[in-house]
Amino acid sequence: MTRSDRLRGLVHTLQTRRWLRAADLAEHFGVSRRTVYRDVQALYDAGIPIIAVPGKGYRLDDAYVLPPLLLTLDEAEVVLLGTAGLADAADEPLRAAARSVREKVTAALPAEQRDALTHRTAGLRFVPIHTTASPGEGAHLSVLRRAVEAGRAVRLTYRDRGAVATTCTVHPYGLIQQGGAWHLIGRDPTRQRVRSFRLAWTDEVAVLEDRFERPAGYRSALPDGPAPVTVQVLFDPDVADRVRVAPAFHPAETTPHPDGLLVTLKVLHEDAAIPWLLSWGAHVRVLEPAGLRRRLVREAARIIARYRAEPTLL
Numbered sequence: 001m002t003r004s005d006r007l008r009g010l011v012h013t014l015q016t017r018r019w020l021r022a023a024d025l026a027e028h029f030g031v032s033r034r035t036v037y038r039d040v041q042a043l044y045d046a047g048i049p050i051i052a053v054p055g056k057g058y059r060l061d062d063a064y065v066l067p068p069l070l071l072t073l074d075e076a077e078v079v080l081l082g083t084a085g086l087a088d089a090a091d092e093p094l095r096a097a098a099r100s101v102r103e104k105v106t107a108a109l110p111a112e113q114r115d116a117l118t119h120r121t122a123g124l125r126f127v128p129i130h131t132t133a134s135p136g137e138g139a140h141l142s143v144l145r146r147a148v149e150a151g152r153a154v155r156l157t158y159r160d161r162g163a164v165a166t167t168c169t170v171h172p173y174g175l176i177q178q179g180g181a182w183h184l185i186g187r188d189p190t191r192q193r194v195r196s197f198r199l200a201w202t203d204e205v206a207v208l209e210d211r212f213e214r215p216a217g218y219r220s221a222l223p224d225g226p227a228p229v230t231v232q233v234l235f236d237p238d239v240a241d242r243v244r245v246a247p248a249f250h251p252a253e254t255t256p257h258p259d260g261l262l263v264t265l266k267v268l269h270e271d272a273a274i275p276w277l278l279s280w281g282a283h284v285r286v287l288e289p290a291g292l293r294r295r296l297v298r299e300a301a302r303i304i305a306r307y308r309a310e311p312t313l314l
Contacts, residue, residue: 021057
């Protein structure tokens with residue numbers, strides 16, 4: 001961190017209006033207390049009204065108003081990279097807001113920093129797997145987001161894993177994108193418990209007049225469910241490097257094996273792993289659980305039967 005960046009950071013830190021000791025500031029910025037004394041004096045000499053009280057520390061005068069926010073080049077890069085990821089995953093209003101923020105941040109930078117930022121971001125981008133909201137998710141995301149903000153109950157028509165549709169009333173606490181899918185987290189007053197609803201499996205959403213208050217202790221996380229299933233698979237040596245580069249289920253453990261690569265997966269349900277495992281064809285063998293191995297055998301038999309029943313193209 002340059003001294004100019006540290007001085008700006010010091011002003012923003014003191015903006016909290018609470019007393020901060022030199023030792024606290026030194027630890028926060030990773031410098032010595034003597035450096036903090038010099039920085040505080042430099043800010044005071046520049047006209048920043050810093051109050052110093054022995055035994056209490058430093059703070060800004062209550063009447064002081066900070067000038068418009070100034071970002072370092074690293075901070076501006078974080079904003080642009082983060083909003084780019086949000087634009088891929090959110091609904092249209094948030095995508096528009098993300099584009100607007102990017103334009104404002106870029107326009108506010110001096111020309112030299114703007115050119116440097118353009119060069120930086122051209123060579124770096126975060127692209128998580130399956131970030132783009134699906135049509136089913138996008139249709140409901142805006143409506144549910146407004147319901148969460150307003151504290152309004154919603155009525156959902158929702159399909160479970162067996163494609164059975166049910167209708168229920170939910171007090172929506174929050175929206176979470178996890179594992180490449182959007183989930184609504186809310187309390188089902190009929191069942192008297194907090195549930196998660198995958199937006200892609202939601203057919204209809206209606207906002208109701210009923211209002212609710214989100215619990216003070218709510219945290220943005222999927223409610224605890226069944227323990228994840230541990231799946232052990234063995235990949236052939238000729239595909240081991242590809243598996244290491246782009247694992248679909250974030251393996252908990254990858255271990256070299258005399259016959260290839262041993263991978264341990266953590267999945268919520270066995271059926272979540274089946275499409276990915278089938279995509280590797282004969283290059284992968286499931287070691288456990290035995291039930292998943294039997295399911296793959298049956299699925300492979302159905303695939304063979306399907307192609308045998310159809311006229312050959314050869």
